[in-house]
Amino acid sequence: MNIAALSDNLVALAIGIYAVAFTVYAADLAKARTGARFGARTRSTTPAAVTGSANPVDSPVAVDPDGPPEDVAAPDVNSLLDRSDRSDLSRTALIAGRLLTIACGVNIAAVVARGVAAGRAPWGNMYEFAMVGAAAIATAFVVGSRRHRIEGLGIGVAGLVLVCLGLAVTVLYTPVDALIPVLNSYWMVIHVAAAIVAGGVFTIAALASGAFLIQRRRERANDSTSGIDATSRGTGTGLRSETLERVSYGLIVFAFPIWTFAVIAGAVWAEAAWGRYWGWDPKETWAFITWVLYAAYLHAQSTAGWRGTRAAWFSLLGYAAFLFNFVGVNMWISGLHSYAGV
Amino acid sequence: MRTAVALLGLLAFAAIPGSVLPQRNVATDPAAVPQFMAEHPRISPWLDRLGLFEVYASPWFAATYGLLLVSMTGCVLPRCVRLWREARAEPPKAPPRLDRFEHHRETSLDAPAGVVVAQAAATLRGRGYRVVVDSEPDAPCTTGETGEAVPGQAKARAEVRAEKGYAREIGNLAFHLSLLVLLVGVAGGKLFGFEGRVALAEGDTFTNVASSYDAFTPASLADVDGLTPFSMTLEELETAFAPTGPRTGEPRKFDAQVTYRTEDGAEASTSIAPNQPLDVDGTKLFLSGHGYAPRVTVRDGKDETVFSGPVIFLPSDGSLTSDGVIKVPNAKPTQLGFEGLFLPTGTPMGGDVSQFPGLLAPRLDLVAYSGDLSMDTGVPQSVYSLDKTSLTEIESQSLRIGETMRLPDGAGSVTFDGVARFGNFQVAYDPGKEIALAAAVLLLIGLTVSLTVRRRRVWVRVTQYPDREGVQVETATRSLTRRSAPSEDTDKLMQTLNRLAPDLAPDLAPDLDPEAVRSLS
Numbered sequence: 055m056n057i058a059a060l061s062d063n064l065v066a067l068a069i070g071i072y073a074v075a076f077t078v079y080a081a082d083l084a085k086a087r088t089g090a091r092f093g094a095r096t097r098s099t100t101p102a103a104v105t106g107s108a109n110p111v112d113s114p115v116a117v118d119p120d121g122p123p124e125d126v127a128a129p130d131v132n133s134l135l136d137r138s139d140r141s142d143l144s145r146t147a148l149i150a151g152r153l154l155t156i157a158c159g160v161n162i163a164a165v166v167a168r169g170v171a172a173g174r175a176p177w178g179n180m181y182e183f184a185m186v187g188a189a190a191i192a193t194a195f196v197v198g199s200r201r202h203r204i205e206g207l208g209i210g211v212a213g214l215v216l217v218c219l220g221l222a223v224t225v226l227y228t229p230v231d232a233l234i235p236v237l238n239s240y241w242m243v244i245h246v247a248a249a250i251v252a253g254g255v256f257t258i259a260a261l262a263s264g265a266f267l268i269q270r271r272r273e274r275a276n277d278s279t280s281g282i283d284a285t286s287r288g289t290g291t292g293l294r295s296e297t298l299e300r301v302s303y304g305l306i307v308f309a310f311p312i313w314t315f316a317v318i319a320g321a322v323w324a325e326a327a328w329g330r331y332w333g334w335d336p337k338e339t340w341a342f343i344t345w346v347l348y349a350a351y352l353h354a355q356s357t358a359g360w361r362g363t364r365a366a367w368f369s370l371l372g373y374a375a376f377l378f379n380f381v382g383v384n385m386w387i388s389g390l391h392s393y394a395g396v
Numbered sequence: 397m398r399t400a401v402a403l404l405g406l407l408a409f410a411a412i413p414g415s416v417l418p419q420r421n422v423a424t425d426p427a428a429v430p431q432f433m434a435e436h437p438r439i440s441p442w443l444d445r446l447g448l449f450e451v452y453a454s455p456w457f458a459a460t461y462g463l464l465l466v467s468m469t470g471c472v473l474p475r476c477v478r479l480w481r482e483a484r485a486e487p488p489k490a491p492p493r494l495d496r497f498e499h500h501r502e503t504s505l506d507a508p509a510g511v512v513v514a515q516a517a518a519t520l521r522g523r524g525y526r527v528v529v530d531s532e533p534d535a536p537c538t539t540g541e542t543g544e545a546v547p548g549q550a551k552a553r554a555e556v557r558a559e560k561g562y563a564r565e566i567g568n569l570a571f572h573l574s575l576l577v578l579l580v581g582v583a584g585g586k587l588f589g590f591e592g593r594v595a596l597a598e599g600d601t602f603t604n605v606a607s608s609y610d611a612f613t614p615a616s617l618a619d620v621d622g623l624t625p626f627s628m629t630l631e632e633l634e635t636a637f638a639p640t641g642p643r644t645g646e647p648r649k650f651d652a653q654v655t656y657r658t659e660d661g662a663e664a665s666t667s668i669a670p671n672q673p674l675d676v677d678g679t680k681l682f683l684s685g686h687g688y689a690p691r692v693t694v695r696d697g698k699d700e701t702v703f704s705g706p707v708i709f710l711p712s713d714g715s716l717t718s719d720g721v722i723k724v725p726n727a728k729p730t731q732l733g734f735e736g737l738f739l740p741t742g743t744p745m746g747g748d749v750s751q752f753p754g755l756l757a758p759r760l761d762l763v764a765y766s767g768d769l770s771m772d773t774g775v776p777q778s779v780y781s782l783d784k785t786s787l788t789e790i791e792s793q794s795l796r797i798g799e800t801m802r803l804p805d806g807a808g809s810v811t812f813d814g815v816a817r818f819g820n821f822q823v824a825y826d827p828g829k830e831i832a833l834a835a836a837v838l839l840l841i842g843l844t845v846s847l848t849v850r851r852r853r854v855w856v857r858v859t860q861y862p863d864r865e866g867v868q869v870e871t872a873t874r875s876l877t878r879r880s881a882p883s884e885d886t887d888k889l890m891q892t893l894n895r896l897a898p899d900l901a902p903d904l905a906p907d908l909d910p911e912a913v914r915s916l917s
Contacts, residue, residue: 231643235650239671303878311844318836327671329591329682329824331832332582334452339415343408350404352847355878357397368405375408383415 058171058230064164065185069219071157072192072212075150079209082146150208151199158192161219165189171230175243177250178233180384184222187380188215190254194305198258202301210261241323248316253376255309256348260373262302263366269295270363299362302369303355310348317341340379347372400471403464410460414451417443465576472572479565486528487559490855494872499886506866507896509858513554516856516871519892523885525558525854556856560885564877567845570838578835584828590614590623591825596630597689597706597818603627604679609823624679624825628656631665633686633817637753645715645753652683652819668821678825685820687711688718690738690760691813696727697806703727706816709738710780715750716740721782722762723769727808730766733782734810737761760812763792764803852881856889869893 165186169176176182195211198204233242273295320341325331332338351368354360418428429449433440447454494500505512517527531554592609594602604623606612614620636649652668658676668674674681689706696702702724709720722734741752742759768786771777793801795812802809852875859868871889875881 229642231638231641231646232648234647235670241671300879307847307879311840311847314840314843318840321836322833323671325829326673327682328684329673329680329822330585330826331829334414334419336415339411343411343415346404346408346411350401350408353397353400353404357401360398360401368401371408 056171057167061164061167061171061230064160064167065219065223068157068160068164068188069216069223071153071160072216072219075153075157076209076212076216078146078150078153079212082144082150083209085146086144147205147208150212151205154192154208154212155196157215158189158196161185161189161192161215168230172232174233175247177246178237178242179226179228181222181226181228183246183250183380184218184226186250187253188218188222190250191215191218191257192254194251194254194258198255198301198305202304203297204258204262204301207258207261207265210265211258214257214261236327239323239327241319241326245316245319245323248312248319252309252313252316253380255305255312256373256376259302259305259309260370262298262305263369263373266295266298266302266366267363267370269298270366299366302366306348306351306369306372310352313345313348317345336383337379340375340383344372344375344379347375397471399467400464403460403467407460407464410457411451413448414457417448417451419452420450465579468572468575472569475565476569479562479569482565483562487526487557487853489530490555490557490857490872494855494857494870497872497874498881499883500870500872501886501890502868502870503890503894504866505869505893505896507893509552509554509860509867511896512858512867512869512893513556513856515893515896516556516858516869516889517558519889520556520558520854520856520885523560523888525560525885526562527556527558530555530557551862552860554858556854556858558854558856559852560854561849561851561876564846564849564851567842567847567849569842571842571846574835574838574842577838578832581828581830581832581835584831585615585826586828587615587617588619589824589826589828590618590620592823593684593820594823595685595687595708595818595820596628597708598630598632598816599706600818601627601629602821604676604823618825624677625659626656626676626679628654628674628681630654630819633819635686635754635817639754647753650683650686650819668819678827680824682822682824683819684822685711687716687818687820688738688740688755688758689816689818690720690736690758691816692722692734692760693811693813694722694724694727694732694734694808695810696724696732696808697729699808700728702732702808704813706818707736708779708818709736713749714753716753717748717750719780721780722810723771723779723782725769725771730807731769732803732808733765733767733769733784733787735763735765735782738815740815755815758797758815760795761792762795762801762810764790764801764807764810766790766803766807850879850881851876852885854885854889 165176165182168182168185172178177186191211192215195204195207199208320338321331324333324335324338347368351365351372354365354368418432420429432449433444443449447456451457491497495502513529513531517529521527591613592606593611594609596602602608604626606614606620606623630652632653634649634651634653635647638644638646638648650669653665654668654674655663655665656674656676657663666674668681668683670683673683687709688711689708691706692703693701694703703722707720707722709718711718718738718740720736720738722736724732724734737748737760739746739748739750739757739759739761740754741750741756743751743757745751748761765782765784765787767788770783770786777783790805790807791801791803795801797812797814800809800811852873854873855871857870859870861868871886873881873883873886
């Protein structure tokens with residue numbers, strides 16, 4: 055088996071492990087949720103009995119008859135966030151986390167094999183980009199969850215990475231080949247690598263912001279129904295949305311300078327390749343839009359009344375612009391970056 | 397700040413249409429705007445009136461970032477003044493209750509108050525804090541906050557106030573001011589630079605004066621007559637294409653061998669390739685495109701060679717199917733014109749489309765015209781099209797290299813001698829780009845510093861009770877940023893203080909601040 059085929063097989067293996075991790079996360083969520091429900095009815099039982107009482111296979115989330123669809127989503131996130139503040143994780147969540155870490159390692163190995171097979175940095179076309187992007191998202195999560203309690207976002211991460219790799223192998227697949235001359239520059243290594251790293255971290259930040267918005271809404275709903283003043287709830291669910299907000303803020307603060315660097319490196323490369331450092335090419339324009347939206351997010355974070363929900367929307371908008379830049383611009387808008395293989 | 401958020405949001409939104417609609421002077425394809433206008437005749441005039449075909453040069457886009465920069469400057473300048481004052485002022489007094497702040501630690505030490513205070517100050521100074529020692533702080537008389545003071549009994553207190561992380565503010569200001577510098581750099585290019593384009597066939601020489609460009613776009617204040625004097629000859633253009641596989645025909649290599657001569661007569665050879673421009677005193681030449689220039693020799697009715705050389709044909713697809721025109725105004729008895737189609741790999745199966753961009757089976761299809769080329773009317777003509785109003789088609793033929801097409805009625809002949817390559821060179825001069833680069837570096841450094849450095853204050857309060865041995869030490873940190881302050885400083889401080897021996901004399905500790913110790917003992 056040559057190295058290129060090895061890379062392809064490793065991608066397939068990574069997909070398999072990611073899928074198992076995703077399933078285990080889903081099972082854990084279902085367990086936690088049914089556990090929480092069960093716990094609500096039998097409040098007197100010990101916490102250990104509550105979490106251990108439900109079997110994920112017997113009580114899947116989807117067939118739950120009571121509660122409208124919105125209600126289904128909200129408790130899921132709620133229970134997922136329960137975990138992010140709990141001092142210890144459930145065993146299934148731990149297993150899922152390990153699986154995700156292993157899959158991430160296999161994914162990275164596939165990237166390395168691809169690079170060896172091609173004899174260059176393995177991000178020269180959309181297939182390779184999606185493969186490396188998936189690895190970046192997973193790595194950002196694995197590394198990030200050592201510093202922040204973001205294990206609860208694992209199911210989102212596994213899902214996104216699966217979509218990413220799935221598209222890579224079905225739609226974007228390209229065999230190993232040499233680069234077209236205009237891409238053959240060390241700036242490609244620097245510029246694209248920085249963009250991928252920033253993208254991986256932005257992804258986790260966006261997941262945290264999304265979970266924050268759902269959680270915040272749920273907390274508000276709880277407050278209005280139970281009539282408890284938000285400030286007097288002490289260590290109620292309020293802290294959890296604050297944790298999420300802190301996590302997404304910390305990640306964006308980390309990724310924003312990297313993204314800035316990626317844009318500047320791109321400008322330097324453009325000057326060397328096309329004779330101008332900025333030409334409002336669609337890719338450049340959307341990189342600029344992404345940058346401005348994240349800048350708006352950071353400003354919103356230090357503006358009274360904009361912190362929290364409004365800032366989180368800017369985080370999501372920034373991520374949407376980022377995503378559009380990597381998917382939409384390549385597919386629907388022609389420009390100087392159109393060589394990327396789609 | 398709310399203004400900043402709103403304007404940033406607006407700026408992001410305003411930038412979107414320019415990426416969706418074709419843009420003048422921006423897009424790679426100059427024909428994109430006219431084409432769009434032809435396809436959408438109803439809305440195009442309105443889009444044009446709103447400046448949507450030149451978004452990034454439109455007044456409303458300029459107004460958005462102008463307002464943003466004005467609001468930013470208005471915000472940043474007062475902050476500079478405030479930072480200047482704060483950096484010279486003392487860190488503020490400790491709040492009465494330290495236990496409400498981060499990293500609150502409390503301990504009892506069996507050491508003299510003066511030593512503890514001096515050690516705390518020295519440790520914090522060693523960690524980069526600006527430190528002020530307050531031997532008799534005007535402590536608010538709310539006794540009992542430590543819970544152990546006996547009412548009526550005097551207690552001696554001392555405080556260390558320290559602050560660190562001014563670099564954060566400096567970085568923040570540097571970041572925002574660098575945006576203004578960036579604008580200056582961008583304006584430099586937009587006001588004094590130029591862009592040009594020239595196509596050179598192998599063997600052709602280009603001289604850097606405005607008139608020898610195929611397209612020349614100077615900025616409003618560019619010195620058009622004072623272009624850097626140099627000339628450049630394209631000796632050879634090497635190309636390579638993927639010969640097999642799923643990406644057959646994809647470019648693999650472009651390399652233009654050139655010789656150039658500068659003003660002082662020095663001659664040098666070099667190669668221009670993608671990502672590898674030639675820089676002649678700030679004027680940069682980039683290889684931006686390529687194609688074929690068939691070499692032909694035209695003889696007229698008197699068997700005189702009236703034209704000989706390469707003619708640039710413009711590629712119309714990825715396999716370099718190319719179109720071009722040959723004009724021979726001095727042919728006698730009548731002027732001659734040819735419309736041509738060139739296929740680098742023209743197989744019988746492929747029809748009129750090239751099968752591969754490499755020169756595997758070159759074929760030149762020519763249609764000959766005779767009559768009047770209408771070149772004397774004073775109206776400038778494109779070199780890539782024939783004005784056929786006074787021309788008659790006389791012959792057409794498909795030629796391989798070396799073949800000759802004879803024209804009827806003794807009008808002459810045309811020979812397909814061979815094929816040269818041509819390179820499209822993008823020429824750019826941007827005097828503002830160094831400023832823009834410096835601004836970008838400053839921006840990145842400022843941004844990174846302002847986002848990573850955490851500004852915080854540390855207070856240490858040392859309380860001595862007359863009825864007890866030793867002192868009570870309390871410390872806390874207040875983060876002045878959104879993120880919490882790191883705890884290493886406090887941990888290190890407590891570690892150092894805990895190591896203090898009870899009988900330690902001030903002169904035994906070398907890193908103590910003698911002045912602070914004197915003021916306390």
